[in-house]
Amino acid sequence: MHGSSAKSRLAALGASFTQGNLAFHLPRCWAMLGGTTRWSDCVEALRYLMRPTQLVQGAKIEEYEQAFARTLGAKYAISFGSARVALYELLRALGIGEGADVLLSLPSHIVVANAIRYTGARPVYVDCRWEDYNIDLADAERRITPRSRVLLLQHTFGIPVDMDAALLFARRHNLLVIEDCVHALGARYDGRQAGMFGHAAIFSTEETKTISTVMGGMAVTNDPTLASRTRAFQASCSWPRRWLSAQYLMKLVVYYLLTQPHVHRFARIAHERLGRRNPLPGPTTLEERKGHRPMDYERRLSNGQAAVGLCQLSNLDQNLEHRELVANVYQAHLSGCGLRLPQAPAKAEPAFVRYPVWVEDRPKVIRALARHAVLGTWFTSVLEEAESPDVAGYEPGSCPRAEQAAQHLINLPTHSRIGARDAGMLATVLMRALSS
Numbered sequence: 001m002h003g004s005s006a007k008s009r010l011a012a013l014g015a016s017f018t019q020g021n022l023a024f025h026l027p028r029c030w031a032m033l034g035g036t037t038r039w040s041d042c043v044e045a046l047r048y049l050m051r052p053t054q055l056v057q058g059a060k061i062e063e064y065e066q067a068f069a070r071t072l073g074a075k076y077a078i079s080f081g082s083a084r085v086a087l088y089e090l091l092r093a094l095g096i097g098e099g100a101d102v103l104l105s106l107p108s109h110i111v112v113a114n115a116i117r118y119t120g121a122r123p124v125y126v127d128c129r130w131e132d133y134n135i136d137l138a139d140a141e142r143r144i145t146p147r148s149r150v151l152l153l154q155h156t157f158g159i160p161v162d163m164d165a166a167l168l169f170a171r172r173h174n175l176l177v178i179e180d181c182v183h184a185l186g187a188r189y190d191g192r193q194a195g196m197f198g199h200a201a202i203f204s205t206e207e208t209k210t211i212s213t214v215m216g217g218m219a220v221t222n223d224p225t226l227a228s229r230t231r232a233f234q235a236s237c238s239w240p241r242r243w244l245s246a247q248y249l250m251k252l253v254v255y256y257l258l259t260q261p262h263v264h265r266f267a268r269i270a271h272e273r274l275g276r277r278n279p280l281p282g283p284t285t286l287e288e289r290k291g292h293r294p295m296d297y298e299r300r301l302s303n304g305q306a307a308v309g310l311c312q313l314s315n316l317d318q319n320l321e322h323r324e325l326v327a328n329v330y331q332a333h334l335s336g337c338g339l340r341l342p343q344a345p346a347k348a349e350p351a352f353v354r355y356p357v358w359v360e361d362r363p364k365v366i367r368a369l370a371r372h373a374v375l376g377t378w379f380t381s382v383l384e385e386a387e388s389p390d391v392a393g394y395e396p397g398s399c400p401r402a403e404q405a406a407q408h409l410i411n412l413p414t415h416s417r418i419g420a421r422d423a424g425m426l427a428t429v430l431m432r433a434l435s436s
């Protein structure tokens with residue numbers, strides 16, 4: 001979809017950034033937190049902030065769900081307050097609970113394991129492959145039991161799983177397939193959109209993902225029975241309070257402004273100092289980090305967030321094209337340097353939400369790049385953000401490659417605030433750090 005034009009833009013940019021002359025590009029370097037948000041998204045958010053009666057409930061939700069389904073070529077898309085809740089409701093709609101096992105690969109996020117555990121089912125952790133940090137089916141084979149019911153396929157960083165092999169495996173073991181496309185909006189396998197292979201899929205629009213409604217998730221399926229059950233669960237979820245919906249939209253605007261190049265250098269320091277005292281809502285609660293279920297877990301997406309989601313969807317092609325361009329720049333700079341770069345399966349077309357690079361000395365690289373970019377924190381644990389992975393039943397040593405990945409991966413930003421020159425400069429700083 002976005003391949004050839006991105007490649008020609010990359011070629012046109014040519015050697016200027018491959019020389020990586022740092023001194024010329026520094027003023028733009030502070031703009032590297034940000035994300036996908038544009039000023040037009042902020043204007044939409046402000047419009048809803050000024051119309052409190054339409055902030056929480058309204059017609060935009062259905063419009064957004066329909067647009068999301070159309071984008072993927074899916075029959076049904078059902079929105080939730082986050083992808084973790086979409087997963088939880090899908091599992092329940094599939095009848096998964098006490099006595100069932102759900103296989104999932106690590107590294108992942110604590111909220112994914114929690115969504116499984118909250119249904120009463122047991123997460124069964126499977127190690128990843130070195131090439132793409134996706135599920136290792138040979139390891140999954142060893143973990144199959146008569147309780148195994150679901151194969152949750154995470155397209156890590158936006159790199160599609162080898163779906164031919166995974167679907168064969170699922171058929172052989174009579175497993176339901178849910179795709180975790182939280183990192184992978186726009187990725188394709190064998191020409192088809194990620195999310196269109198299994199019984200259902202989840203997507204996230206949390207602020208660090210490919211598109212942002214600050215928080216938000218979507219359950220997608222082509223199965224009418226599953227869709228109507230999931231829709232019934234959606235109807236039983238609570239609406240977010242008006243103040244929370246307003247805070248999400250305020251966060252979109254405030255973060256957009258604070259990540260402007262000329263203020264980001266100061267804002268970043270203030271942001272880091274604030275830490276957990278940040279008054280704007282964060283994505284993961286303290287209870288979730290401990291594996292506990294928050295009181296108001298089952299929440300819906302608000303109308304104002306859906307309006308922003310619609311805006312962002314309208315720019316999805318450019319967004320994906322840009323991410324592909326930036327990922328190509330990283331790859332062009334870093335391949336041949338002895339670094340381990342991701343290798344997608346043969347039929348996969350990744351849509352990199354971040355670009356993962358394996359480095360020996362992660363703290364050193366983070367220090368070297370800190371002035372220029374905020375490196376993603378996925379993954380610093382096999383279950384990101386868990387107080388400790390054993391809160392969700394992970395046995396240390398059981399997924400050694402995932403544990404290694406959680407010590408050695410950095411990931412480089414691909415979002416719209418990163419130009420090709422910035423990406424070239426980041427790659428150059430990275431290489432210098434590695435050779436010093």
Ligand SMILES: Cc1ncc(COP(=O)(O)O)c(C=O)c1O
Pocket residue numbers: 082083084085108109111112154180182183203204205206216217283
């Ligand atoms: C792989 C993966 N799946 C699911 C989720 C949950 O997404 P959300 O924050 O929208 O609940 C995350 C969160 O980062 C994730 O990394």
